[in-house]
Amino acid sequence: MSGPDPIDDWLDGRDEDGERLGAHLRADPRRARELVLTAGLIDSLRHIDRTVLALPSARRGWLVVVAPLAVAAALAGVMMLRPDPEVGVESGLRLERGSGVVLINGAQVPPTMVVPPGAVVSLGLGAEAWLIDGAARLHLSGPALLRTASGSGGTTLLDAGRLEIATGASEVRVATAELTVTARNAACALTASFTGTTLVVTSGEVVVSEGGRTFVVTAGATHASEPEVGNVVATSRTRGREVLIDDCTTQAWSIDEGPDNIPPNLTIITAGVESFLRMEFIPARTWTGRFAPYAQIGRPIEVPGDAVALRLRLRVERCLPEAHWNCILANADRSRVFLISSQPAVIRLGSGWTEVDLPFPTVPQLLHGKGPFVPGEMRRLVITTLYADVALDIDDLRIVRSAP
Amino acid sequence: MTQPLLEVNLAMEREQDAVRAFLYAVTRDRDVVDELQQEVAVEALRSYHRYDPARPLAAWLIGIARNVVLRWRQESSRARRVLAPETVELIAAAAEEVCDEVHEQRRHLVDCIAALPDRVRSLLEMRYFTNLPMTDIAARLGRNLAEIEMSLVRLRRALRRCVERRIKDAGVP
Numbered sequence: 381m382s383g384p385d386p387i388d389d390w391l392d393g394r395d396e397d398g399e400r401l402g403a404h405l406r407a408d409p410r411r412a413r414e415l416v417l418t419a420g421l422i423d424s425l426r427h428i429d430r431t432v433l434a435l436p437s438a439r440r441g442w443l444v445v446v447a448p449l450a451v452a453a454a455l456a457g458v459m460m461l462r463p464d465p466e467v468g469v470e471s472g473l474r475l476e477r478g479s480g481v482v483l484i485n486g487a488q489v490p491p492t493m494v495v496p497p498g499a500v501v502s503l504g505l506g507a508e509a510w511l512i513d514g515a516a517r518l519h520l521s522g523p524a525l526l527r528t529a530s531g532s533g534g535t536t537l538l539d540a541g542r543l544e545i546a547t548g549a550s551e552v553r554v555a556t557a558e559l560t561v562t563a564r565n566a567a568c569a570l571t572a573s574f575t576g577t578t579l580v581v582t583s584g585e586v587v588v589s590e591g592g593r594t595f596v597v598t599a600g601a602t603h604a605s606e607p608e609v610g611n612v613v614a615t616s617r618t619r620g621r622e623v624l625i626d627d628c629t630t631q632a633w634s635i636d637e638g639p640d641n642i643p644p645n646l647t648i649i650t651a652g653v654e655s656f657l658r659m660e661f662i663p664a665r666t667w668t669g670r671f672a673p674y675a676q677i678g679r680p681i682e683v684p685g686d687a688v689a690l691r692l693r694l695r696v697e698r699c700l701p702e703a704h705w706n707c708i709l710a711n712a713d714r715s716r717v718f719l720i721s722s723q724p725a726v727i728r729l730g731s732g733w734t735e736v737d738l739p740f741p742t743v744p745q746l747l748h749g750k751g752p753f754v755p756g757e758m759r760r761l762v763i764t765t766l767y768a769d770v771a772l773d774i775d776d777l778r779i780v781r782s783a784p
Numbered sequence: 785m786t787q788p789l790l791e792v793n794l795a796m797e798r799e800q801d802a803v804r805a806f807l808y809a810v811t812r813d814r815d816v817v818d819e820l821q822q823e824v825a826v827e828a829l830r831s832y833h834r835y836d837p838a839r840p841l842a843a844w845l846i847g848i849a850r851n852v853v854l855r856w857r858q859e860s861s862r863a864r865r866v867l868a869p870e871t872v873e874l875i876a877a878a879a880e881e882v883c884d885e886v887h888e889q890r891r892h893l894v895d896c897i898a899a900l901p902d903r904v905r906s907l908l909e910m911r912y913f914t915n916l917p918m919t920d921i922a923a924r925l926g927r928n929l930a931e932i933e934m935s936l937v938r939l940r941r942a943l944r945r946c947v948e949r950r951i952k953d954a955g956v957p
Contacts, residue, residue, distance in 0.1 A: 385937070388937045388940075390812065391809075391812055392918070392933060392936065392937070393812065394933075398866065398867040398868065398871060399868075401867065401871065402867060402868050402870070402871035405871055405874045405875070406870070406871075406874070409874055409877075409878070412809075412874050412875050412877070412878030413878045413881060413882050415809050415875060415878065416802075416805050416806055416809045416875060416878050416879045416882050416886065417805070417882055417885060417886060417889060417944065418809075418940055418944065419805045419806070419808040419809035419812070420801060420802070420804065420805030420808070420809075420882075420886040420889055420890065421889060421893065421940060421943055421944060421947070422808060422912060422940070423801075423804045423805055423808045423814070423817065424801070424889065424890040424893050425893070425897075425908060425912035425913065426814060426912055426913060426915075
């Protein structure tokens, strides 16, 4: 259908490339106001309390954080649940399932399907999936947590439950059994937010710096780096030195105990780790009505260099029945949910307030994205649950410091 | 955290409606809006020391949002699905002008929705809350796609008229 109005056509997707809208606005710039107001109205509709719509089973949840930190007076915010994106709406990445259970937005998928941009893909225990011919960005979440939920233990986490594959990715394999993420083609062939190289850390801790940006990977975790010539990698055992990635043809490294096990294609060159981390809490209202597999709340705080953990006091308010997969991992009574960290916290539904420590360097994994993690730099704290439809209350957040 | 930063942060919250409206107008993708809004917030907090209080905060934030969008446009390689830079500029300029109106619109929206018939509210819920594709809505309601598309267009316009009337009644320019 070609709508009667270029603004409606654009907003409803009938004007795919925006050329008609652009021509229209150039001819009549005043109509841009109407576009913004209508867009604002649509955006507001997403965020209103669902009870206003008088519909059953409102998916409303909330999250409040108060942080009695030395450097931040108080943090407060509200987070509400976010409906998952629809599956199969438009062409995106083609996902071919290997073995195990693959879930997209909580639903099991057939062996091959098209994953729309923005869909959340969860890989079950032992699942393998191949993501081929990327045409859009895809977010993966969950494999490590599912593995942990099975009782296998360990600190298994796939990039804080989130992997972004940007346009141009030609083939990425995700294998939960090995907890590796490997770009099949040369790292150089991949682009933007995920360049395709993987660090597999079997023990210890790795600090990765890229162009002045630094982040930490803990043992058992996997982290996709963005290697380019000159990028830097260092292990905790090599604190005081850094490791240079010397080309972009490398596909993966295993770093075991320290510098002796650093693959030969990495070169040790220099030093530098963080002295303190400054976290940023995004204003809560940002998330009203929405809840991705992560949420961002609050305002900046500084975390001192001797911080050993981030302590959250929280409770699980409810798991929404219509989205049971979004709450249940291993058990069938929906009594548990899990927070992603290198040591996932198991919170029993209805068990009241629980204190959970997310130890450093786990916390950096909770920080959104793969970007900077350098002294004094502001970062966003991401409270992550494996699935979306879990309502959490967090009423306290503290930094736990090491004993003097 | 310094006091000015706190103030900027609090003030930013008040201006998020306009920023989000602008972002949605140029991307029409709610997930992208969330992502880009975060980028805007981060960038604003990083560069708050450059903010001139004599300038409206919303305009400053939308300026940042415009840069974020243009960068996203470049990086996302979605040239066929995003607006041309000059169109983004046009919309950013408009967003600066309607900041207050966007905010007021949101304030009155709930009342306007509450006045809608159930059937219409259900349509709103399916499309904008649950994010169902219009084809799915059409199938679910046993109507054809064109009908659903037109219904939503009319519904949005009706809501716009309603909030405009309420804004006017409330005496807000």
